[in-house]
Amino acid sequence: MEVCTCPKCRQYTITNSNGHTRQGLFVHRTTRSRHWARFSQEDNEISKILPKLSRKSTPQTIDFSADKVHSQISDFEDETESLPERSTEFEILSLIMHLIMWLHLVCGLSKLNCQTARDYIVEIFETVSRRFGFDHKFISSIPHDVRTISKRLNLQPSLEQYVCCPKCFSLYDIEIAPDDCGYQASSKSQPCGAGLFKTNTFLGSLKPELFSDSQKKKQIHHQGLIRLTRQRQPRVPNSIFVTQSVTQWLKWFLSLRIVEECIDQWAHELEAEDSDFICDVAQGTVWKKLFPLKGAGSELCLRFSMFIDWFNPLKNKLAGKQSSIGLIALNCLNLPPRLRYQTKYTCLAGLIPSPNQPTMITINNVLIPLVNELYELNRGSLIPTSKYPRGRKITVKLATLVGDIVAVHKAAGFKSHSATKFCSWCDLNASDRHKMALGRPRTGRKVLDAARSWKDTPSEFSREKLAMRTGIRWSELNRLPYWDPVVNVALGVMHNWFEGVLQHHFISRWGFDYINISQEHDNLEAAETFQESPGEDSEMSIDKEINNEASGYLTEDIKRRIRERICKVIVPKGVTRIPPLVGKSQIGKLKA
Numbered sequence: 291m292e293v294c295t296c297p298k299c300r301q302y303t304i305t306n307s308n309g310h311t312r313q314g315l316f317v318h319r320t321t322r323s324r325h326w327a328r329f330s331q332e333d334n335e336i337s338k339i340l341p342k343l344s345r346k347s348t349p350q351t352i353d354f355s356a357d358k359v360h361s362q363i364s365d366f367e368d369e370t371e372s373l374p375e376r377s378t379e380f381e382i383l384s385l386i387m388h389l390i391m392w393l394h395l396v397c398g399l400s401k402l403n404c405q406t407a408r409d410y411i412v413e414i415f416e417t418v419s420r421r422f423g424f425d426h427k428f429i430s431s432i433p434h435d436v437r438t439i440s441k442r443l444n445l446q447p448s449l450e451q452y453v454c455c456p457k458c459f460s461l462y463d464i465e466i467a468p469d470d471c472g473y474q475a476s477s478k479s480q481p482c483g484a485g486l487f488k489t490n491t492f493l494g495s496l497k498p499e500l501f502s503d504s505q506k507k508k509q510i511h512h513q514g515l516i517r518l519t520r521q522r523q524p525r526v527p528n529s530i531f532v533t534q535s536v537t538q539w540l541k542w543f544l545s546l547r548i549v550e551e552c553i554d555q556w557a558h559e560l561e562a563e564d565s566d567f568i569c570d571v572a573q574g575t576v577w578k579k580l581f582p583l584k585g586a587g588s589e590l591c592l593r594f595s596m597f598i599d600w601f602n603p604l605k606n607k608l609a610g611k612q613s614s615i616g617l618i619a620l621n622c623l624n625l626p627p628r629l630r631y632q633t634k635y636t637c638l639a640g641l642i643p644s645p646n647q648p649t650m651i652t653i654n655n656v657l658i659p660l661v662n663e664l665y666e667l668n669r670g671s672l673i674p675t676s677k678y679p680r681g682r683k684i685t686v687k688l689a690t691l692v693g694d695i696v697a698v699h700k701a702a703g704f705k706s707h708s709a710t711k712f713c714s715w716c717d718l719n720a721s722d723r724h725k726m727a728l729g730r731p732r733t734g735r736k737v738l739d740a741a742r743s744w745k746d747t748p749s750e751f752s753r754e755k756l757a758m759r760t761g762i763r764w765s766e767l768n769r770l771p772y773w774d775p776v777v778n779v780a781l782g783v784m785h786n787w788f789e790g791v792l793q794h795h796f797i798s799r800w801g802f803d804y805i806n807i808s809q810e811h812d813n814l815e816a817a818e819t820f821q822e823s824p825g826e827d828s829e830m831s832i833d834k835e836i837n838n839e840a841s842g843y844l845t846e847d848i849k850r851r852i853r854e855r856i857c858k859v860i861v862p863k864g865v866t867r868i869p870p871l872v873g874k875s876q877i878g879k880l881k882a
Contacts, residue, residue: 292317296325298405298434379428386411386432387439394436395445404436447638448538450659454531457484459648459655461531475651478749487525529643531656536620536663537671539637540592540684544675549625549635553590556626571623576777577689588682589670593623593689596639597782598697600647616642618660623689650763653700657766664688664770687772692782702779703741703765711761714779734774741768741775800852 293304299315317325390408393399399407415429433439440446452461460473460482471482543549560572571577572593600614618640621631629635639660642648648656667686675682691698695707704714712720718729740756745764747753757763767773853870861867 292319292322294322294325296322297409298325382415383428383432384443386415386429387443390432390436390439391443391445401436405434408432408434444542448535450533450535452531452533452659453486453527454529454643454656455482455484455486456529456643456646458482459531459642459652461655461658462486464527467527473655476748476750476753484528486528488528489525531643532641533618533659534638534640536637536639536660536667536686537673540667540673540686543622543635543637544673544682544684547676550590550676552626552629553622553624556624559626570627571689580689580772580774580777588678590675590682590684591624592684592686594620594637594686595623595690595692596620596688596701598691598693598701600642600697603644613645614647615644616640616647616656618642618656648700650700650705654764654766657701661766661769668770668772688767688770689778691767691779695781698779698781701765702767702775703737703763704775705757705761705763709761710758713761715776717761732776734776737762737775738768741765
């Protein structure tokens with residue numbers, strides 16, 4: 291191992307065995323050579339550009355008001371100091387930093403390439419400034435790392451990280467997390483016992499000097515993820531749960547002038563609408579009963595929907611390796627529909643780590659931080675807004691839980707859709723589904739009573755026995771004083787129609803999935819048994835389809851005509867269009 295002092299590694303500080311500190315970083319000899327080769331190549335590229343810049347037009351006089359402004363810009367390295375708002379130097383620095391962040395966030399440029407782009411911009415600016423004879427020292431205060439730039443521009447979200455148990459999804463503060471998980475599902479259950487940390491083989495191959503006391507404090511301060519064993523081996527958490535402070539996000543959200551203006555304008559439009567015409571959820575009877583549209587005085591009552599679902603980061607295909615990352619997102623229902631579900635106005639409330647999903651019981655562990663914050667926000671908080679810089683009373687309530695039936699039942703505390711009591715809105719038994727008769731509607735009070743009874747039961751066996759009878763478990767959302775587990779739960783249209791009805795028609799009915807005949811026959815029979823009971827005069831006979839020469843597959847002529855029709859279909863904004871060549875091998879398997 292050798293000490294690399296290239297411009298990138300010079301940002302770090304190491305401590306040797308004698309206690310002396312120096313700039314640099316311990317790396318392998320080949321890595322050190324590669325670092326210097328890269329910067330040497332960049333210098334060569336810059337030397338090619340400089341002659342072209344020197345042949346520009348005649349010099350011009352540029353006034354940067356350096357006397358007053360430069361004294362303020364000299365403190366730019368201090369992150370706590372505010373930048374002068376009306377200076378040319380500040381504008382130049384701000385434009386360059388915004389350009390670098392645009393390259394990183396929008397164009398997808400890596401951190402290393404963004405640093406290279408920053409170096410080129412600084413070199414170009416310094417060359418031009420030397421040619422024209424104006425001060426350019428302030429330009430070197432642009433940070434090298436995009437993470438520092440994002441902090442300077444207030445683009446860095448306030449994220450909180452917890453050590454997450456890979457088995458039961460219990461959350462622990464990073465600084466005080468134990469080595470093994472001590473979660474108990476009930477008072478009589480055994481502790482989970484899963485290991486929360488693992489040895490990092492890459493960090494373990496580095497020299498111990500890299501993890502001196504000062505360096506260790508720096509690592510923990512910035513990342514909070516590395517801890518050392520008695521043998522000085524670095525260990526990192528097996529799994530990390532990431533969440534965003536809703537309160538901090540609200541401060542940013544309400545500081546946008548367009549947000550507060552649109553909320554007030556949309557509320558006035560809803561009040562002016564005809565009471566017989568319903569165009570938004572806020573005009574519904576349940577909404578008006580549970581959540582008044584306006585607060586007292588200047589109080590702003592915000593209502594949010596919570597979306598929860600899992601996706602496969604390895605591409606959400608029907609086949610292949612399966613891995614699930616969970617997403618918890620909040621959307622403000624006070625915004626007009628055109629802004630409500632835009633990504634920039636969505637609060638990322640949690641990222642549930644992969645590769646497995648939490649169970650019906652362990653899902654509560656990842657909901658605890660969010661519910662704790664929603665509980666406090668329900669009481670009201672004084673938050674500065676664009677219209678009320680000194681603070682405005684803000685109350686926040688969770689109006690609805692949205693997702694597919696699996697996610698909704700997990701988060702709301704209901705048993706699976708394949709259980710005996712499968713429905714979250716009525717108490718119909720699974721054996722009576724074929725009768726197509728409505729069951730007795732559930733009420734929020736009875737569901738909450740059953741959930742508390744489940745929570746107070748001391749053993750897991752007794753809890754499961756009780757849940758089999760009622761179809762209800764405890765949910766952390768039940769802690770919210772206004773929460774109704776029956777009324778405040780809804781199925782998303784994406785899962786109900788796009789992934790339910792339409793996907794079933796494409797794969798099972800229209801034969802766009804290349805599976806063998808016997809497997810398709812079994813799938814069709816299972817689907818028919820589960821969803822419908824056709825009579826003798828049914829228009830669609832499975833037997834006739836299976837005995838058909840095509841054996842459930844569409845002919846090429848029919849597929850061609852379907853593709854022609856697909857191109858003529860008018861798709862709503864925000865809905866992904868079906869590929870025009872669907873059914874061909876180059877398109878691959880259908881995504882969810």
